[in-house]
Amino acid sequence: MNMYSYELKAYRSFTLIWTAALVALAAFMLSMFPTFTHDAESFKSLLRSMPESVLHAVGIQIESITSLLGFYSYTFMYVTLCGAIQAMTLGVSIISREWRDKTADFLLTKPVARSSILTAKLLAACTLLVLTNLIYLCAASTLALLVSAASFDLTVLLLVSVTLFFVQIIFFSLGMLLAVLAPKIRAVLSISLGVVFGFFLIGILGASTGADKLRILTPFKYYDAAYIVRHAGYEVSYLWMGLVVAVTSIIVSYIVFMRRDVDLV
Amino acid sequence: MSVSVIELNQLTKAYGSARGISNLSFTVEQGEIFGFIGPNGAGKSTTIRTLLGLIKPTSGSAAIFGKDTVQHGTEIRKEIGYLPSEVFYYDHMKVKDLLNYSASFYKKDCRSRIKELADSMNLDLNKRINDLSLGNKKKVGIIQGLLHEPKLIILDEPTSGLDPLMQQTFFELLEQENKKGATILFSSHILSEVQRLCDRVAIIKEGKLVKLEKMSVLKADSYKRIKLETTAPIPLHYFQLSGVHELEVKGSMIQFLYKGNLNVITAKLAAIEINNLWLEEPDLEEIFMHYYEREG
Numbered sequence: 424m425n426m427y428s429y430e431l432k433a434y435r436s437f438t439l440i441w442t443a444a445l446v447a448l449a450a451f452m453l454s455m456f457p458t459f460t461h462d463a464e465s466f467k468s469l470l471r472s473m474p475e476s477v478l479h480a481v482g483i484q485i486e487s488i489t490s491l492l493g494f495y496s497y498t499f500m501y502v503t504l505c506g507a508i509q510a511m512t513l514g515v516s517i518i519s520r521e522w523r524d525k526t527a528d529f530l531l532t533k534p535v536a537r538s539s540i541l542t543a544k545l546l547a548a549c550t551l552l553v554l555t556n557l558i559y560l561c562a563a564s565t566l567a568l569l570v571s572a573a574s575f576d577l578t579v580l581l582l583v584s585v586t587l588f589f590v591q592i593i594f595f596s597l598g599m600l601l602a603v604l605a606p607k608i609r610a611v612l613s614i615s616l617g618v619v620f621g622f623f624l625i626g627i628l629g630a631s632t633g634a635d636k637l638r639i640l641t642p643f644k645y646y647d648a649a650y651i652v653r654h655a656g657y658e659v660s661y662l663w664m665g666l667v668v669a670v671t672s673i674i675v676s677y678i679v680f681m682r683r684d685v686d687l688v
Numbered sequence: 689m690s691v692s693v694i695e696l697n698q699l700t701k702a703y704g705s706a707r708g709i710s711n712l713s714f715t716v717e718q719g720e721i722f723g724f725i726g727p728n729g730a731g732k733s734t735t736i737r738t739l740l741g742l743i744k745p746t747s748g749s750a751a752i753f754g755k756d757t758v759q760h761g762t763e764i765r766k767e768i769g770y771l772p773s774e775v776f777y778y779d780h781m782k783v784k785d786l787l788n789y790s791a792s793f794y795k796k797d798c799r800s801r802i803k804e805l806a807d808s809m810n811l812d813l814n815k816r817i818n819d820l821s822l823g824n825k826k827k828v829g830i831i832q833g834l835l836h837e838p839k840l841i842i843l844d845e846p847t848s849g850l851d852p853l854m855q856q857t858f859f860e861l862l863e864q865e866n867k868k869g870a871t872i873l874f875s876s877h878i879l880s881e882v883q884r885l886c887d888r889v890a891i892i893k894e895g896k897l898v899k900l901e902k903m904s905v906l907k908a909d910s911y912k913r914i915k916l917e918t919t920a921p922i923p924l925h926y927f928q929l930s931g932v933h934e935l936e937v938k939g940s941m942i943q944f945l946y947k948g949n950l951n952v953i954t955a956k957l958a959a960i961e962i963n964n965l966w967l968e969e970p971d972l973e974e975i976f977m978h979y980y981e982r983e984g
Contacts, residue, residue: 525776
């Protein structure tokens, strides 16, 4: 419990700043929605003049882009990108900080099992990510209601938005695994940015070439917003896929962390 | 009744190259202040980190309070206080908060103890860790290691960064803890500090135990350092007799190490005109060098 509250406190401002960034990003995107719908037809014809592969790559679907849910789905891609960076950074940092600041000796010579240390960190991070998502969900639905003239299905908007949490959990667990495997990481943000953009590019590449197989490689494509909007539900196989990736990363993290030798820093 | 607090049994930690320890066996008894000495890189820290469960032994085992360090690490660490040579803490925290955080891992109320220790070392509890000097950080380390009144205190090169006065206070603290029943494992390459505090010492070199001895025996079984200044130059061969080592003559200054019948050497000294004479107990450093040369 002491470690849990310590970690919560240590990452409080980090989480607040990132949450604010996510909300600001959503607000910025949604604020453009009225302009787009105002002249829907000419906007659509502009889009039609663009090469199809480009539209695919950036995830624009012309038929739905002028509806609130379609527009939100498109902009949401960038929110998840931002959220993934937050989660990955958190995952890497919460572990590697003990090595970076050389406090591993302090913590690991206390009468606590290594598994309890990792559990405390994991729970603290999950709490912070849940908090981020609760704030984001409230903000996003309020903003959507504000900018939309026509009515839309709020449940679907929430269904889409909740995938931010799924993506964050996956990237958090990947970050944690990475930090456990290579605890001396110093450039936390650069590493996180690199990995997250790597996955994001795989997603874009997959979408533009229509190579469906690439989809499995990138958590960004596990929860297809367009599919969720059409079916008001998730693709079950990819829900499982995400869960498997996260759980596997976490289990491997535990195994490695409990066995690792903590050498002199 | 003597109970082993630490028991090393063929403890081995192999790293790829020369580093590490091999087949280290010795015991530290209840209530002892045990010196663990050797030059840098001899394996002192490796041994200590294995005892603390930070690294896992390649083979062999170690037990603390009769419990295996790998299987019962969490339980054992409740009664261990550890002070590393370099201390690192969460920089943004206040000293007070760091110490309270540290105390929260032990199911004890340590508040008055923290206050008491901080007072005895003149440490301001309201400062931030990253505003502290090296010496003050070290004090935080000392308090952090002692605040839960551990039964076993493990010190890995503890005096670096402490000024001589503070070192004095620190040693007094250790002696107090020892009187209250704490066993102390004190690793060092500065031999004079071991000399003062310890009952027994283990000397290790390149990961192997070279010598395990009572401090009193170690000191008795040793040389005297004799240095003298004569009025007139003395021929070199005058002091060339059995028991004399490292004879050095520089004009009228003569010095050497002597081991043997003291009457023989005093008779020799009485026969010449002397301006000045120093007779010194050799410090452990010299004993130590001697062991290293002989065993190595």
